[in-house]
Amino acid sequence: MTGFDLITDHLPVLTVVIPLMAGFLTPIVGWIDRKLCWYWVMLTMFAVLLMTSSNLYTVITSGTIHYHLGGWTPPIGIEYVIDLLNGFVCLIIAFIGLMVGIYSIESIKKELPNKIIPFYSIFLLLITGLMGMTITGDIFNFYVFLEISSLTAYALIAMGDRGDGVVASFNYLIMGTVAASFILLGIGYLYAVTGSLNIADMQGLLPSIYDNKVVLAALAFFMVGFSIKVGLFPLHAWLPDAYTHAPSAASALIAGLMTKVGAYAMIRFMFSVFTPEFVIDMTRMAEILTWAAALAIVVGSVLAIAQSDIKRMLAYSSISQIGYILLGVGLANVIGMQGGLLHILNHSLMKCALFLVAGAIFYRTGIRNLHQFQGLGKKMPVTTTVFLIAALSMIGVPGTVGFTSKWYLALGSINAGQWIFVIVILVSSLLNIVYFWRVFDNIWFGHPHEVEHIKRDEAPLSMLIPMVLLAVLCIFFGLFAYYPLHYVLEPLSNALLGIGVLP
């Protein structure tokens, strides 16, 4: 057995263990030299990115990977399973993590000069938590990782704006604890009726007892819990504050990933723990989800218009975009599902880019208020161009990622015979235009009051690289959405809905 084989066989667990170990070693690295932390994080994230890409490649070429921890076979032992769904989500996590990591060197130096070491340590642990949540095939293990990611997220948010950040973090903590407790309770219910904790095993055991009220209660607990975690509309109250007051890099990371992984978990529980028939036909949970999502899409967009803080505006826009993902999932037809899943990727790219831009602007000018953005187009041309591209993606201009997912979602809605959702999607595009165009007008056409001649003062290179890369990907995946759709999402959607079988 060569060394390479040795690694490839164990990639599923290494993707979780390496950031975990690296996270705990960060204090030691930082103790040697504070500056080393960043390189350490880069090294780790790069390794994780390589591993997740390799995982996804393996899944695409040779099917689902099963990894039995400690050699115990499921359902007794903990199993890590990588199929198309979590392989795809893991890759997103690793990529966004790497981008934010690159970006963070300057922004953290400025915003949190005393907390560089804890920041990076927690950063890696957050990645661990998200990776673990995604990869694990055991629902209790899932809960543990969910809490790891939540706790680290609380800590990251608390590092933000003095006072506000801590309060936001505390509110998130309370909401998050309720959510996690609901999920824990749901897990308990399922364990009580099936005696298993393994997802695949459970899916086999559950159908015979679907008429049991306990199963229904468990589903309800899961849905409420995850709705809080993803910030679905009526349960979104924690989200705007948390996104607004976190440090720039943390906002980008949390906005880009946390809710997406929450959405992943929702999909996983709806379609892999329970079966599509149960969620779609027997309980009509999917339909309820679509209506909630449609409401979130509209209300999120409307509320975003009312904001003057850019990060808060983006946070509300996230609420609406989460609605897109869940709408696609809830439509429960292959096309809608593809749209929803594609939007996980697309929204991560766009929203991460937008938050990075907001952070870069704050880094250079200290401004977060939209009405003070005049003249930024001349001052920070590259940054604002990235903003333009990402915002156009959000609007759904063709040729950008936003269009492709919108196309699929709208088509899925038509297929489901739900014309109202088509209208919701299209109207929300218009609302997106309204709130983004205010920013464009200020950036390029507004005249700053004090200064006549604006000096070009671009964000540092380490911030520009990830932003530009994300913007380029926004366009790349807008034009070449064929690849993720063909290789990953189409077979995946079929498999989730029980139409086809995963390779």
Place this chain on the structure above:
Amino acid sequence: MAIETVHSITPALAVLVSMVASVLILAFGKYPNIREGWTFVAAFIKFSLVISMLPLILEGKVITYTVIEMLPNLPIAFKVDAFGILFAITSSFLWIFVSSYSIGYMRTLKEHAQTRYYFCFAIALSSAIGIAFSANLVTLFLFYELLTISTYPLVAHTETSEAISSGRKYLTYLMISGISLLFSILVVYHYTGTTEFSFSGIAGLETLPRTTLYILFITFMVGCAKAAFMPLHAWLPAAMVAPTPVSALLHAVAVVKAGVFTAIRVILYVFGIDLMEISGLWLYMAYFVSITIILASIFAMTQDNLKKRLAYSTVSQLSYVVLGAVLITQHGITGGMLHIPYHGFMKITLFMCAGALIVTAKKENISDMNGIARQMPITMLAFTVGALGMIGMPPAGGYITKWYLLLGAAELDNMILIGVLLISAVLNAAYFFPVIYVAFFKKPDKELTYKEAPLTMLVPLTLTAIISIIIGIWPDAPGMFLDIVNIAVANVTGGGI
């Protein structure tokens, strides 16, 4: 009738040229001469690329090129047919003139943010050509939206609050229409599984329930708000706050023509002549645009601002194009399609004249233009040529399209439409002759000191005026617009000429 297809990258290149140029323009923003040099180079290359495809088209072939498979079963693809190249030639040819004209205009007025201006202009041109060469609705939609976005900075160019609010109005109308277009495309895709244009209409639409079909048609036409149909026309006069070259090229040629182009594509290449006829949509649409033709002309008469009067005139003339298409007779369609280049040449002449007046005489209102022709005879002569064309009097080209439209209406024996065409000709005369009269025959209030506009402006407007006359005198010269239109008409009607 089998149509031979040729695969070639040329259409993609033609679209790309100005994209590349736009990047170079940005890069050389600090050196005005080089920057504007790129504009010229791109304009010439683009035009020659477009022209290079003409011989194949005249042979009755079609050029296709698939760029990428954007989504499964939804490629971004180009297909050059006679109708597409008609629009492409018009806009790319006029870009050359407008580039020259822009330089004169922008430099004389010492406008700010010229780099942005040329950048957006180049992108807008790419989009226009992209629309012309689109092989399917999705590609068309891509460039349609790109055109909207890239022209917004041009409309709001002056950055005054008036310009920005006009820009907002522009954007609101066009984005809402874009959404409507997207909706229609989705519906078409849902029911037929394709969005590719076809000479006889997309197969499968005829199975739709009649109501759905009507709604689809309405959303499509709302989607073509760039064509400025009457209830959706308000953006066009508002957009006249833009610098005149923008009004000239974009709001007389590229943008609005993209609108009518899309409308015709939808009417003839998505719905198809047969479906239009069976469903009776053609007649409703014909009456609908007739209203626009008449009302816009009346509105034009009430405008004192020359650019706004021209804008309303554009609104009216655009509906001629659509009217021609929905007449669904050979002559009618010929007239409609032919009106795209003809109106383009004449209207651009008029706008360039208006711009010349703004630059040298600083005059925008017709009531201030007493005796202006004494100082600027060439400009005003060119204006007269354009105006005659609009009214439909020889020698300028306008009379030919009107003739075909009348023939089409006469074939259908529809007295109302014939009446509309005649009345509108009278109305056209009613709002253009006062301008000519004021300029040539009224005595100036005081001694006028200004002279003709700079050569960079004067030459293009003279040339377009001359071309307007040439296409009026020799409309059937080989390879000229009429030839192309005949092929296009043959394609959609399915027969020879």
Place this chain on the structure above:
Amino acid sequence: MSGIIEIIFAEFNYWIYVTLMMIGFYAMIAKKNLIKKVIGANIFQTAIFLFYISLAEVKGGTAPILLHGHDGADAAHKAVSEVIYVNPLPHVLILTAIVVAVSTTAVALALIIKIYEEYGSLEEDVILAYRRQLQPEFSEHARQKQEGEQ
């Protein structure tokens, strides 16, 4: 009527955890004091732990400890087979969940200390009032907002 009471008594452990859970939930949502919120969260979580422990109960079972575990594998097997144990898995799970709960509480307390340093109060109303006043010294965001308005 008696049927309901019988049900309540027969499964009183579940009723207790439901009651506790509701108490905790109420405290988390309705109490204004942050510490009380955290206490509520703890009660909530504890209720769930109790639920898990109840799940593990086997009538007549004993604690899942191997009596002669150190004497070798055979002895262990013998021990397992002869005695009825309660299900150990929920216990182990809950052990982990307790760790998580402790961590959450620790983070919450740390946050509360920070909040107290910042606002001088643990009452939600007072903190909200401070933030509403938009005093620059209390909120960076508020300062920006003020600057924006000027």
Place this chain on the structure above:
Amino acid sequence: MSGIQESIVIRTVVRIMVPFIQIFALYVIMHGASGPGGGFQGGVIFGAGIILYAMIYGHKEGKQRMSDKLNRILSSSGVAIFAVTGISCLVFGGMFLQYGVVPLLPDNPAVVSRLLIDVVEIGIGITVLAVMISLFFDVSPPETDEEELPASEEAGQ
């Protein structure tokens, strides 16, 4: 506080008790492989011993015994022990945490397994005690400036 801290009885009792608490903690940690106990419980008890000491003898005294630096190293190295043990199983061709494959005693993989579980428990114990203590130091006194939020310290199930 100060009253308690000055009480000679309490100081003496604590001084006597802390070593026993720690011994008990070690017992609990080492017992984890085969009975109730384990790294987490033992680590908490061990940490509680030091916290008790710091409570009574004051912050400064406590920090002398358990400096921030030491704390940080302990919390990192504990996880490192856990991870290295797990990964060493990979090196010998097993799955992650499949202890039996490590060829310490080729004849008796069950014993190796128990041994390595103890190693892992020790790692967990070290991390937990370090985190417990740093929690105490961070939360209790107002004068500490450097805030280190304790995040998810226990990932194992």
